[in-house]
Amino acid sequence: MPSELIQRTSPVAEGKTQGKKFLLLTDIPPCRNFTAGLVLDQLCSFLPAGSVSCFTVLNRELDPEITHADIPIKIVSKPKEHKPRHLPGKIGALESFLAEKYTEKVTVKKIARQAAEFGTQFGADAVWCVVQGQTMIRLANQVADLMNVPLLTEVWDPPTWWLRANKVDSWSQNLILADFASAMKKSVRFAAASWAMAESYESLYGCRSITVIPSLDAALAKPPATGMNKEDELTIGMAGQLYSSKEWENLLLTLKHAQWKIGNRNVKIKVLGRAVTFQSNSPMNVEYLGWRTQAESIDILSQMDVMYCPYWFDPVFKEEASLSFPSKLTTYLATGRPVFFHGPDYASPAKFLKQHNAAVLCHDLARSDIYNQLDRLVSNAELYRQTAENGSKAFHQHLTLDIMRKQFAEFLGLKVEDLKSDE
Amino acid sequence: MKQINILQVGATDEEGARFNGQDLHKELRERGFRSHHMVWSKTGDDPDTSEIKTTKSIKRQQKIQRLEYKFSLQSLLYPFAFEFPLRKQFKEADLVHYHLLHTGYFSLGALPLLTRMKPSVWTLHDPWAMTGHCVHPFGCDRWKIGCGNCPDLKIMFPLQHDNTAFLWKAKKFLYHASRIDIVLASKWMMKMAEESPLMSNFRLHHIPFGIDTQLFAPGDTADCKAKLGIPKDNLVIGLRANSNDFKGLSYIQEMFEHLDFELPITILAFNQKGHFDKYLGRHHIVEVGWIKESSAYAQTLQACDLFLMPSTAESFGMMAIESMACGKPSIVFDGTALPEVTFAPRGAISIPKNANELLKATKHLLTDQRARKQLGDEARNLSVQNYDFKLHVDRMQNLYENALARAGTAAPSPAEPTRPAQSSHK
Numbered sequence: 115m116p117s118e119l120i121q122r123t124s125p126v127a128e129g130k131t132q133g134k135k136f137l138l139l140t141d142i143p144p145c146r147n148f149t150a151g152l153v154l155d156q157l158c159s160f161l162p163a164g165s166v167s168c169f170t171v172l173n174r175e176l177d178p179e180i181t182h183a184d185i186p187i188k189i190v191s192k193p194k195e196h197k198p199r200h201l202p203g204k205i206g207a208l209e210s211f212l213a214e215k216y217t218e219k220v221t222v223k224k225i226a227r228q229a230a231e232f233g234t235q236f237g238a239d240a241v242w243c244v245v246q247g248q249t250m251i252r253l254a255n256q257v258a259d260l261m262n263v264p265l266l267t268e269v270w271d272p273p274t275w276w277l278r279a280n281k282v283d284s285w286s287q288n289l290i291l292a293d294f295a296s297a298m299k300k301s302v303r304f305a306a307a308s309w310a311m312a313e314s315y316e317s318l319y320g321c322r323s324i325t326v327i328p329s330l331d332a333a334l335a336k337p338p339a340t341g342m343n344k345e346d347e348l349t350i351g352m353a354g355q356l357y358s359s360k361e362w363e364n365l366l367l368t369l370k371h372a373q374w375k376i377g378n379r380n381v382k383i384k385v386l387g388r389a390v391t392f393q394s395n396s397p398m399n400v401e402y403l404g405w406r407t408q409a410e411s412i413d414i415l416s417q418m419d420v421m422y423c424p425y426w427f428d429p430v431f432k433e434e435a436s437l438s439f440p441s442k443l444t445t446y447l448a449t450g451r452p453v454f455f456h457g458p459d460y461a462s463p464a465k466f467l468k469q470h471n472a473a474v475l476c477h478d479l480a481r482s483d484i485y486n487q488l489d490r491l492v493s494n495a496e497l498y499r500q501t502a503e504n505g506s507k508a509f510h511q512h513l514t515l516d517i518m519r520k521q522f523a524e525f526l527g528l529k530v531e532d533l534k535s536d537e
Numbered sequence: 538m539k540q541i542n543i544l545q546v547g548a549t550d551e552e553g554a555r556f557n558g559q560d561l562h563k564e565l566r567e568r569g570f571r572s573h574h575m576v577w578s579k580t581g582d583d584p585d586t587s588e589i590k591t592t593k594s595i596k597r598q599q600k601i602q603r604l605e606y607k608f609s610l611q612s613l614l615y616p617f618a619f620e621f622p623l624r625k626q627f628k629e630a631d632l633v634h635y636h637l638l639h640t641g642y643f644s645l646g647a648l649p650l651l652t653r654m655k656p657s658v659w660t661l662h663d664p665w666a667m668t669g670h671c672v673h674p675f676g677c678d679r680w681k682i683g684c685g686n687c688p689d690l691k692i693m694f695p696l697q698h699d700n701t702a703f704l705w706k707a708k709k710f711l712y713h714a715s716r717i718d719i720v721l722a723s724k725w726m727m728k729m730a731e732e733s734p735l736m737s738n739f740r741l742h743h744i745p746f747g748i749d750t751q752l753f754a755p756g757d758t759a760d761c762k763a764k765l766g767i768p769k770d771n772l773v774i775g776l777r778a779n780s781n782d783f784k785g786l787s788y789i790q791e792m793f794e795h796l797d798f799e800l801p802i803t804i805l806a807f808n809q810k811g812h813f814d815k816y817l818g819r820h821h822i823v824e825v826g827w828i829k830e831s832s833a834y835a836q837t838l839q840a841c842d843l844f845l846m847p848s849t850a851e852s853f854g855m856m857a858i859e860s861m862a863c864g865k866p867s868i869v870f871d872g873t874a875l876p877e878v879t880f881a882p883r884g885a886i887s888i889p890k891n892a893n894e895l896l897k898a899t900k901h902l903l904t905d906q907r908a909r910k911q912l913g914d915e916a917r918n919l920s921v922q923n924y925d926f927k928l929h930v931d932r933m934q935n936l937y938e939n940a941l942a943r944a945g946t947a948a949p950s951p952a953e954p955t956r957p958a959q960s961s962h963k
Binding site for chain 1: 822
């Protein structure tokens, strides 16, 4: 059962502002230590004081460093989305289905009432829901209905990924996906994580979509590099969550076979992020730098030669690859260094990068192709310079906070001047 | 006058279209035949190609596959071919031409029924139809005497227990109850069929496969290299990378271990990927996988300076004649169909089966540009003279007409054959 963790109110929460008010319904609050929270932190920074309150249904294992002290916030704990199965096969699936049903009918309903009460007290004119995982999918419609206000949805990844990762049984999956479709159809507007997702969901669900992609302050961006750092070295940078493990493993295997050399250059990999796992029974040249702030990350990565962006080849992840957009790509393009994209040609970032000629693309898991494409990038000075320049242009054209603010205003149904400029 | 209606039956449509009946079906349609291709698994969009498998039948097929493996049986229990007579395409066909039947969907038990209902032709793509379980018997001669006491149950297609004598007898029984014109693409296969007790009931015909010699033709090698990202000064060694028992990959790998050459080399590997990773950084490696689209495949072959095809067992060798048609010199091993098919030594270099010989021959061709050119030119001429696809279809058409005439259902075909099939009637 959910327990109330935090409740914070502030003077502005008591209806002193004149403009529209939004209830942010999310499973991660605006914070500084989780990617999703960082994005919400940016988005909330655009909103005038008193225009947003936040109801968070938080996974109790997470410990976010919450930002925006001025935002009224209520945090309740999220019911387990990974239902343990004690029985084998279909009986186990039935057990999971019944547990999901209980959560849906009892726990989620209770959370929905709490959220609606919180939102109504705040005087919210609309629910802005980050639709991620079965709990949030179920809550989106319910809370908007209870409050009798319009629903605005924001999707970062297709729901199938979450359901698969949490081993949700197929009966519940079908019901949850139907709830997702219903929430999307009911949404007045929908914020998509990529251009491909916007196009796809708009045609599927008929809701108006606006692309709101994790972006960065243009002031943090570095000028495009004109060449590599050293004659005899190649430093590959990798930042963020390492979800595409097969691709990453193949990069490491390629370098192992090539004795950690591309052409005559010795290769080093530097990894920034919360966690990285690998094993090897031969020498490696990998340095782990841990988690860094965005500004630090850009600074460190910009001193490397090439940014590695892996994405799933596995057809199981085809939907995710086609519709999601990795936030690390924004960081990479801000570094002014060329991106080496390693993923299928149908992937949404691949299409974006190809359209802007902003990366060297490797559409194969074969080690020979990884080697050849890396070699092509580092042995052709003009290609290197041009790719870096195009990447920088793509960043300034699509991925700065100014663009994000404009898109976000449209999503909320506001004028861009109604929002604050970035702080 | 009634159009002749030919039905091709096989495992796939697009993969191996040049020899699995798909291109033949299309050419027959071009020539005015009513033609249909019925395949277990359809990936292409040809309107006259239909798929046998359904969602339900896949599950049944998988169960039977497991059952056959458990009881060491091969291509006996699948029910799907018994349903052919209910299919419109089969009912309407004047003649049925079978291709690959041993890939796990067809029961040989259906042959007596099917071949008595319609005049039938069966192209043997390998010797499996003549053995107790294996696709290639290599040095073993037990297929001539009834198999049993199999020396190698693990080679393709493996068995759990030595059931080879039973399988051989089952084939014999079923073949003797069937009426089929057998097509063999090489004299090597022809000789084997003539020696096989299992084939004694059949009419045997030697009809080599054909290729589009306009498409598989010498091209601009430098341009093709550039398209594949191969530096223009690199010498390109084309090869088929396949780890099965027959394609000689281990000889190629051993050869590269010792290949010490002053000029930069590109290994251009078709089919499987990852077999040459250990040479990353030492040689330039381009792996193109299985190229479905014929013109892209031909262009890739055109990027080669020479082609290695050291198969240890080969019933024909399509890639060898395709590279010949592109004017590329090939290296093959003795003891398979390849020396005959490539007209070695005129159209290829044939060497004894060992890595050292392969190394010597490869080095010779790498260093001697004139030899490469001479051998390549002659290979091109030989392929045009012997393996043009139109010629292949002429021969096949002739065979169909003869088979139909014997069955008393012949009708004049829309096009006259230009060359007779080379047949051996037993």
